[in-house]
Amino acid sequence: MKTLPINRRSFIKTAGTASALIGISGQLALSSFKSAGISNALPRWRGFNLLDYFGPDKPKGNSAYATTETDFKWMADWGFDFVRIPMAYPRYIQFDRTKDITPKGVLNIDWKVVDEIVHLIELANKYKLHVSLDLHRAPGYCVNAGFNEPYNLWKDEEAQEAFKFHWEMWAKRLKDFSRESVSFDLVNEPSMRENMNDQFGSRESVPGAIYRKVVKETAEVIRKYNPSRIVVADGNDVGSSVIPEITDLDIAQSCRGYFPHYISHYRAPWVYKNPDTAPMPAWPGTFEDKHFGRESLETFYAPWIDLVKKGVGVHCGECGCWRETPHEIFIAWFSDVLDILTQNSIGYALWNFRGDFGILDSGRKDIQYEEWHGHKLDRKMLTMLQKY
Numbered sequence: 001m002k003t004l005p006i007n008r009r010s011f012i013k014t015a016g017t018a019s020a021l022i023g024i025s026g027q028l029a030l031s032s033f034k035s036a037g038i039s040n041a042l043p044r045w046r047g048f049n050l051l052d053y054f055g056p057d058k059p060k061g062n063s064a065y066a067t068t069e070t071d072f073k074w075m076a077d078w079g080f081d082f083v084r085i086p087m088a089y090p091r092y093i094q095f096d097r098t099k100d101i102t103p104k105g106v107l108n109i110d111w112k113v114v115d116e117i118v119h120l121i122e123l124a125n126k127y128k129l130h131v132s133l134d135l136h137r138a139p140g141y142c143v144n145a146g147f148n149e150p151y152n153l154w155k156d157e158e159a160q161e162a163f164k165f166h167w168e169m170w171a172k173r174l175k176d177f178s179r180e181s182v183s184f185d186l187v188n189e190p191s192m193r194e195n196m197n198d199q200f201g202s203r204e205s206v207p208g209a210i211y212r213k214v215v216k217e218t219a220e221v222i223r224k225y226n227p228s229r230i231v232v233a234d235g236n237d238v239g240s241s242v243i244p245e246i247t248d249l250d251i252a253q254s255c256r257g258y259f260p261h262y263i264s265h266y267r268a269p270w271v272y273k274n275p276d277t278a279p280m281p282a283w284p285g286t287f288e289d290k291h292f293g294r295e296s297l298e299t300f301y302a303p304w305i306d307l308v309k310k311g312v313g314v315h316c317g318e319c320g321c322w323r324e325t326p327h328e329i330f331i332a333w334f335s336d337v338l339d340i341l342t343q344n345s346i347g348y349a350l351w352n353f354r355g356d357f358g359i360l361d362s363g364r365k366d367i368q369y370e371e372w373h374g375h376k377l378d379r380k381m382l383t384m385l386q387k388y
Helices: 008-016 069-077 111-126 157-173 208-222 294-309 327-343 379-387
Strands: 033-035 038-040 046-049 082-088 130-138 182-185 231-234 252-257 285-287 290-292 314-319 347-350 370-372 375-377
Touching: 038 294, 069 111, 082 111, 082 347, 111 130, 111 157, 130 157, 130 314, 157 182, 157 208, 208 231, 231 314, 252 294, 252 327, 290 294, 294 314, 294 327, 314 327, 327 347, 327 379
Parallel strands: 046 082, 046 347, 082 130, 130 182, 182 231, 231 252, 252 314, 314 347
Antiparallel strands: 033 038, 285 290, 370 375
């Protein structure tokens, strides 16, 4: 997964408490999938996040995350049908990169890079993989630090207009791609924070009325070009909480598969200022005097399951475990996560395909890799994913 910045207070809150059950109403006119008697308004897509356009700047030299057509073939051959492309909008605009971006610069589209992204979508579709296009960094907001935004998406009208401008651009460019081929995930892991360059700064919920305004207006802009386009909103509180304020809209919601963080982000340097202070994980296990196991996962996902039962589409847009978590503990925990999601018709996208969280070239030190066409394959992990 990306560098998910989260301070100690937010980390303990996320690890130690589950979202309260919320009574939710609403109906989505989306395709359904039935499993164990539960019907999800979204298909139970299963696949991976691709990091080609994840960073605000183009990588120097050959990127280890560059997706190839062979990658798509392997995904399809292994039984997967979904990829999510988290994008940082600065990657596909033109501006003076020696200076902080200006509001005017945010609107200067680099059509050459847009065409590259469209080509990646077309390659994925060639292998029957649905593509979720996501703004990981949107004008005025990103869960990551490392780039100076000129305004705040949740506070400034100019940022919200720029946000709609970008999604209108994508809606128009992809208007002829079917709903089965492409969906739009509006903004990755929303939260409120004053200093967006403070990697460890405090975070609060986006006020529900503001989140509703942003996603409602943006969905309306998108559907001017393709009325059937599937639109997804990531959960509030960095993806962990359902959004009751939008359940009457034709908008699906995306949860996360990182709870509890002391398992999924063990020793991650963007979580711990000193990774050596990270407590050794266990599953089931205890952290900060709280017990975690299958029951705590069921409690955490209960609001999302209730959302499905109420007719709102739900998908787990990101999930997985950083490479430092002992592999046996990761497998035990993640099997429970995926089993709960699967029993409730909720699909998932692993962060990522190749890299620190992935099934290929993860750099884990405690497993026996299988040589796979020049890559190192975590066969045990792949087998687990294929089970769900």
